[in-house]
Amino acid sequence: xxxxxxxxxxxxxxxxxxxxxxxxxxxxxxxxxxxxxxxxxxxxxxxxxxxxxxxxxxxxxxxxxxxxxxxxxxxxxxxxxxxxxxxxxxxxxxxxxxxxxxxxxxxxxxxxxxxxxxxxxxxxxxxxxxxxxxxxxxxxxxxxxxxxxxxxxxxxxxxxxxxxxxxxxxxxxxxxxxxxxxxxxxxxxxxxxxxxxxxxxxxxxxxxxxxxxxxxxxxxxxxxxxxxxxxxxxxxxxxxxxxxxxxxxxxxxxxxxxxxxxxxxxxxxxxxxxxxxxxxxxxxxxxxxxxxxxxxxxxxxxxxxxxxxxxxxxxxxxxxxxxxxxxxxxxxxxxxxxxxxxxxxxxxxxxxxxxxxxxxxxxxxxxxxxxxxxxxxxxxxxxxxxxxxxxxxxxxxxxxxxxxxxxxxxxxxxxxxxxxxxxxxxxxxxxxxxxxxxxxxxxxxxxxxxxxxxxxxxxxxxxxxxxxxxxxxxxxxxxxxxxxxxxxxxxxxxxxxxxxxxxxxxxxxxxxxxxxxxxxxxxxxxxxxxxxxxxxxxxxxxxxxxxxxxxxxxxxxxxxxxxxxxxxxxxxxxxxxxxxxxxxxxxxxxxxxxxxxxxxxxxxxxxxxxxxxxxxxxxxxxxxxxxxxxxxxxxxxxxxxxxxxxxxxxxxxxxxxx
Numbered sequence: 237x238x239x240x241x242x243x244x245x246x247x248x249x250x251x252x253x254x255x256x257x258x259x260x261x262x263x264x265x266x267x268x269x270x271x272x273x274x275x276x277x278x279x280x281x282x283x284x285x286x287x288x289x290x291x292x293x294x295x296x297x298x299x300x301x302x303x304x305x306x307x308x309x310x311x312x313x314x315x316x317x318x319x320x321x322x323x324x325x326x327x328x329x330x331x332x333x334x335x336x337x338x339x340x341x342x343x344x345x346x347x348x349x350x351x352x353x354x355x356x357x358x359x360x361x362x363x364x365x366x367x368x369x370x371x372x373x374x375x376x377x378x379x380x381x382x383x384x385x386x387x388x389x390x391x392x393x394x395x396x397x398x399x400x401x402x403x404x405x406x407x408x409x410x411x412x413x414x415x416x417x418x419x420x421x422x423x424x425x426x427x428x429x430x431x432x433x434x435x436x437x438x439x440x441x442x443x444x445x446x447x448x449x450x451x452x453x454x455x456x457x458x459x460x461x462x463x464x465x466x467x468x469x470x471x472x473x474x475x476x477x478x479x480x481x482x483x484x485x486x487x488x489x490x491x492x493x494x495x496x497x498x499x500x501x502x503x504x505x506x507x508x509x510x511x512x513x514x515x516x517x518x519x520x521x522x523x524x525x526x527x528x529x530x531x532x533x534x535x536x537x538x539x540x541x542x543x544x545x546x547x548x549x550x551x552x553x554x555x556x557x558x559x560x561x562x563x564x565x566x567x568x569x570x571x572x573x574x575x576x577x578x579x580x581x582x583x584x585x586x587x588x589x590x591x592x593x594x595x596x597x598x599x600x601x602x603x604x605x606x607x608x609x610x611x612x613x614x615x616x617x618x619x620x621x622x623x624x625x626x627x628x629x630x631x632x633x634x635x636x637x638x639x640x641x642x643x644x645x646x647x648x649x650x651x652x653x654x655x656x657x658x659x660x661x662x663x664x665x666x667x668x669x670x671x672x673x674x675x676x677x678x679x680x681x682x683x684x685x686x687x688x689x690x691x692x693x694x695x696x697x698x699x700x701x702x703x704x705x706x707x708x709x710x711x712x713x714x715x716x717x718x719x720x721x722x723x724x725x726x727x728x729x730x731x732x733x734x735x736x737x738x739x740x741x742x743x744x745x746x747x748x749x750x751x752x753x754x755x756x757x758x759x760x761x762x763x764x765x766x767x768x769x770x771x772x773x774x775x776x777x778x779x780x781x782x783x784x785x786x787x788x789x790x791x792x793x794x795x796x797x798x799x800x801x802x803x804x805x806x807x808x809x810x811x812x813x814x815x816x817x818x819x820x821x822x823x824x825x826x827x828x829x830x831x832x833x834x835x836x837x838x839x840x841x842x843x844x845x846x847x848x849x850x851x852x853x854x855x856x857x858x859x860x861x862x863x864x865x866x867x868x869x870x871x872x873x874x875x876x877x878x879x880x881x882x883x884x885x886x887x888x889x890x891x892x893x894x
Contacts, residue, residue, distance in 0.1 A: 244563040247322035247346045249274060251294075251315045252286075253336075254326030255305065256614040257630060258540075259286035262324045265554035274318040276311060278304035280622040285614040292318045299624045300833075300881075305329045306438070308336050312343050322346035322561065324554075328626060331537040332359040332406075348561040350460075350515045350536050357511065358534040361405050362443050368531045371510055373503055376522065376530045378445035380405070390422055392444055399447040402426060404433035404440075410480035411436040415447055431835055431853075432860050445532075450680045451522040452491050453477065454529065456504040457545050459556060460513040463565040468501040469545050469553075470575055475679050476668060478593050483661070483684075484668060485541035486580040487548050490639065490677025491523060500529060505570075507534070516542075516557050540583065540631065543610060547579035547635040578639040580646050582665045584613075584630040584655070586621045589664035590692055595856050597623035597831050601657030601796065602773065602789050609634055609649035621658050623831035623856050629660070639677065643669055651801030654773075656789045663802050667691040694738070695802055700779070702742045703756040703763040704786060705797050705806040706733045708775065710746040710754075711767070712790040713808075735795075737806040822866045826889040828882045829863065832856030837878055839889070843871045851889050854882070869893050 249272035252259045263273045263286070275290035280299035287293045294314035297304035304310070306329055315323055323340050325331035331349070334356040340347040349355070358364045362380030369375055378401075379392035393400045393416070402425055404412025412433030414425040430440040457469040473489030474482040488497070504519040516538050521529040542553045551568065560566065586596045600619045605611040613630035621629060632649055636642035647669050650662060668674055668691055673683065684691065710733055734743045747755040754765045768783070769776035776785045786799040793808040832854035839851045845865045852863045852874075872892040876882055 245346050246562060248272060249291075249318070249320045250322045250324050250348070250558075251276065251311070251318060251320035251345075252290075252324050252326060253305070253311050253330055254324075254328070255281055255284065255286055255625065257612045257628075258326040258328075258538075260289060260614050261612055262326060262554055263289065265552055266324075266558060268552075269555065269558055271322075271558070272320075274314070274320045276305070276314050278624075280620075280624055283620075285616060285619070294318055299622065301329065301624065302438070305625075308333075308339050311336075312339055312345070315340075315343070315345055320345070322348055324348040324557070325537065327537050327540055332535065334359060346561055348515070348557055350511075350513055350517065354511050354513050355536045358513075358517075358536050359406065361403060361533050362441075364534055365443075365531065367511075368507065371507055373507065373531045374529065376445045376448065376532065378443060380443040384441060386423065386426065389426055389442075389444065390419065393422055394419060396444055396446050399449075401445045401447045402429045402442050403445060404429065404437060405443055406433065406437040406439040406441065410477070412442065413480045415480075428853075428860060432855070435833075435835060435855050448522050448524055448530065450682045451475075451524050452489065452680050453482070453520065454489055454492060454500070454523045455518045455520040455535075455539070456500055457539070457542070457553075458504050458508045458513070458517045458519060459553075459560065459566060460508045460511075460515065460517070461560045461566045462514050462563055464509070464512070465566045465569075466505045466508040466513065467566060467568060467570045467573060468504050469549050469551065469573055471497060471500060472539075472541055472544055474541060475681050476674070476683050477681055478589075478684050482541065482583065483585075483665065484580065484582050484674075484679075485544055486578065486639070486642075487544040488575065488578065496527065496529075515560050516553055540628070541581050543612065543631065543633045544579035544581045547610075547633060548575045548577055549573060550576065577635055577637045578642045579633060579635045580639075580642045580669075581631055581633045582646065582650065582669070583628045584632060584650075584653070584665065585627040585661050586629050586658045587627045587661050588659045589661045593661070594830060594861065595623070595627040596659045597621045597856070598658045600629075600655065601791050602654055603656075604654040604787075605630075606649055606652035609645065611649075611653070629655075629658075640675075643675065647801075654787050654798060655803065656796035656798075656805075657791070659805075660803070663695065664691060666801060667693075667695070696800065698738070699758065699761060700763065701797070701799060701802075701804060702737055703744065703758060703761075704765075704777075704779075704799065705735065705737055705795060705804065706742065706744045706758075707746060707754055707756050707765055708786075708788050708790070708797060709733050709735055709795050709806060709808050709810075711770065712788075712795070732810065734809045735806045736809055737804060741809065824867055824869060824872075824891040824893075825887045826851055826863050826865065826891070828854060828884055828886045828888050830854065830856050830861065831883050832861065832881070834876050834878050834880045834882060834888070835860065837874055837876070839871050839874070841871050841873055845869065845871060845891060851891075852876070854888075863888065865889075865891055867891055867893075 251274040275293040276296045296310040330336040334352040337347045338352040402414045414429045416425045434440040453474045460466040472487045474485045476484035518535040520532045587593045603615045610633040634646035744758040756763045766778040789796040795806040835855045836853040850862045869891040873890040
């Protein structure tokens with residue numbers, strides 16, 4: 237796939253055609269090599285951290301990806317305007333777009349990645365499988381034909397056999413992917429997969445694959461250079477997933493033996509050499525319970541989870557990318573690759589795990605990360621999480637001599653992260669890491685589905701947490717008596733406090749004692765607290781003789797609280813008026829549950845609907861979310877149109893009795 241002879245390709249300034257944490261990650265390695273860095277940004281990212289930390293930054297369009305980060309002419313123009321002579325695509329967006337790689341080449345820019353031909357060959361799942369089959373690599377049975385008609389797709393699905401997986405032919409990250417268990421639900425799943433694929437990648441084409449039950453998701457990191465050299469850097473286990481998107485990745489895999497590693501690595505390197513592939517790439521496989529592996533796809537880019545490979549090899553993969561792009565030979569030979577210890581990464585996402593991992597957007601009121609553990613992010617207190625992009629906001633990576641050491645360090649690191657203002661999956665990730673099945677190294681792609689209730693079960697003493705929240709609402713209330721350390725000469729008094737926490741309304745009474753202590757009473761239960769320290773974000777207290785601490789933030793009527801790593805939010809209702817309407821559609825009004833774009837209106841005025849029937853689909857953070865009728869009745873009005881951007885709480889449909 238290489239064109240022409242090997243050439244030295246010097247460059248001195250790199251434009252990063254991406255955003256967020258990966259943009260900052262590329263900047264770090266580029267600067268270590270003495271290169272200048274240029275950021276690009278959409279209107280939604282005007283004040284983002286990656287913009288302010290770059291040497292230069294260029295606006296490339298409006299908020300939606302199609303108008304900015306997927307806008308090839310705008311990015312090429314930005315490179316020209318800034319004087320950049322190379323482009324790093326990061327991952328996602330245009331990272332696996334052969335047209336973008338070709339446009340960079342045509343503009344005289346070095347594309348830090350493989351050739352357009354290699355991207356085209358391997359970026360298309362259907363074509364990649366054919367190439368792998370010819371190379372003798374085992375592939376999952378399926379259909380990747382050109383005829384995409386509904387009738388042919390259903391017929392082919394029946395030939396493959398249910399359960400079957402529908403997968404977008406372009407891109408990845410779980411978008412445009414649906415697991416279908418029977419023929420009756422195939423048509424709806426196909427429409428939804430195509431719609432999501434079109435929105436995310438601009439291509440609605442899909443393939444079918446037989447769904448292998450309870451596999452592990454194993455990927456091999458590979459590198460090739462323009463001199464014909466190719467190596468692999470071992471495997472990563474990415475089995476813990478939700479919605480077919482990875483949440484936890486580790487290296488090495490608990491399920492891969494040295495013999496299997498050598499076999500999979502040999503297959504991967506052979507494929508890279510056959511392609512004359514240059515740069516970083518990843519071959520992804522399914523490993524079944526019998527130890528057989530099947531090729532799924534090749535990602536012709538850097539992976540989100542590359543830090544775990546960096547941790548166990550000691551190599552900087554972005555630096556390797558930059559050096560290979562300059563025409564240098566790989567400085568590492570296969571026999572020189574050494575693996576040290578174990579590394580685990582988790583993806584911290586702005587999503588509500590308790591509500592089907594629904595993406596969340598808004599202002600990150602407070603963001604703090606601990607020392608001593610690697611956290612890749614582009615956040616600070618006050619950062620906006622826009623609704624237009626992927627929900628991943630940070631990656632947390634630990635490394636230890638053993639898997640158990642790495643797991644323990646990662647749990648401790650997650651406990652110390654403060655993310656107030658936007659709901660994240662922080663507590664859910666800790667539940668996964670603590671689960672006995674994960675601790676034993678037994679997790680497959682079925683892990684979250686099989687243990688969902690356990691993983692989502694509340695941790696800790698809910699009554700104690702409510703008492704602590706009530707106390708903090710009391711002592712941080714602007715109208716409350718000023719807190720002072722030590723004894724109080726004031727008379728004993730009590731104050732009722734009412735708030736909502738974890739979906740429940742709590743009413744309690746806080747009594748300030750003469751000696752400075754507090755009694756928090758909820759019904760018959762009483763908790764006694766003594767506050768030793770109350771700073772702007774930390775409270776140290778004694779509860780039943782035990783010294784403890786918690787982090788918190790009072791933001792108007794909202795209190796954010798984190799105790800022993802578990803974040804909660806409490807909404808002060810003490811002086812609030814009662815809510816006039818319901819939010820779940822029980823009043824006949826269907827409200828948008830998040831900021832998003834209308835991608836499908838499934839009913840029209842006059843249609844009769846039943847409670848629970850889908851009426852509209854929103855797309856946010858690259859995922860689709862179906863909104864359903866809350867009552868039986870007739871559709872009185874549809875208040876939005878396809879393509880419209882709506883905000884949380886907006887009435888999108890109205891249903892009347894009839």
